[in-house]
Amino acid sequence: MQHLIVAAHPVEDSLTMSLTRMYVGELVRLGHDVRVHDLYRMGFDPVLPAEELIDGRNAHIRMVDVLAAQEDVLEAAVLTVIYPLWWMAMPAMMKGYIDRVFSRGFAYTVEQGEVRGLLGGRRAAMVTVSGAPLASLTDDGRWQTMQLLQDVHVFGAVGFDVVGHLHFDEVGPALPPADAQADFARVREFVRGHFASVLA
Numbered sequence: 214m215q216h217l218i219v220a221a222h223p224v225e226d227s228l229t230m231s232l233t234r235m236y237v238g239e240l241v242r243l244g245h246d247v248r249v250h251d252l253y254r255m256g257f258d259p260v261l262p263a264e265e266l267i268d269g270r271n272a273h274i275r276m277v278d279v280l281a282a283q284e285d286v287l288e289a290a291v292l293t294v295i296y297p298l299w300w301m302a303m304p305a306m307m308k309g310y311i312d313r314v315f316s317r318g319f320a321y322t323v324e325q326g327e328v329r330g331l332l333g334g335r336r337a338a339m340v341t342v343s344g345a346p347l348a349s350l351t352d353d354g355r356w357q358t359m360q361l362l363q364d365v366h367v368f369g370a371v372g373f374d375v376v377g378h379l380h381f382d383e384v385g386p387a388l389p390p391a392d393a394q395a396d397f398a399r400v401r402e403f404v405r406g407h408f409a410s411v412l413a
């Protein structure tokens with residue numbers, strides 16, 4: 214099965230990028246084909262330029278990087294996005310990827326004022342990291358709001374079947390260091406739970 218992993222974190226030895234490597238490794242061990250877009254290391258340009266916005270439905274005026282990224286989305290049966298929560302949202306780099314790659318005419322269309330997703334038949338998964346404990350985020354509704362705006366509004370709206378959201382909380386410089394073994398166990402359980410081995 215073809216997987217596309219899109220990760221956004223500027224620091225290569227961050228927990229986010231370490232989780233990305235664990236996730237990819239586990240998929241590969243299960244026999245999946247994996248393509249990784251490490252947006253910062255690729256130098257992805259997250260700024261949506263005027264010409265893409267004005268005539269975004271005409272592929273010929275889109276930038277080569279967007280066309281290549283869209284090709285990879287179409288080829289993948291599963292898209293996994295991995296990023297830290299910054300201000301309870303995705304980093305600007307990831308948001309810019311969505312703005313540019315999930316363009317009108319490619320990811321969605323609008324019919325009689327209603328958005329219709331064009332990426333149906335594909336699955337999506339999220340892996341996120343926060344400084345705050347998950348319990349404090351769910352207590353006042355910040356977690357549910359974030360999931361509604363990101364998992365449902367972005368990925369669900371364009372047609373993905375969102376199969377799961379794996380979250381790592383209480384991560385930050387002033388907090389106790391992550392337990393890499395425990396993190397790996399959670400990544401492994403999530404990947405194995407959602408994506409069976411193609412080798413069996």
Ligand SMILES: Cc1cc2nc3c(=O)[nH]c(=O)nc-3n(C[C@H](O)[C@H](O)[C@H](O)COP(=O)(O)O)c2cc1C
Nearest residue numbers: 227228229297298299300301342343344345384385
């Ligand atoms: C700009 C910025 C904004 C952040 N906003 C939040 C936030 O709204 N809620 C939260 O729980 N953590 C927030 N954090 C903390 C990070 O989510 C988390 O501590 C950090 O990503 C740890 O993972 P890493 O090693 O992969 O960076 C923020 C961090 C930064 C740099």
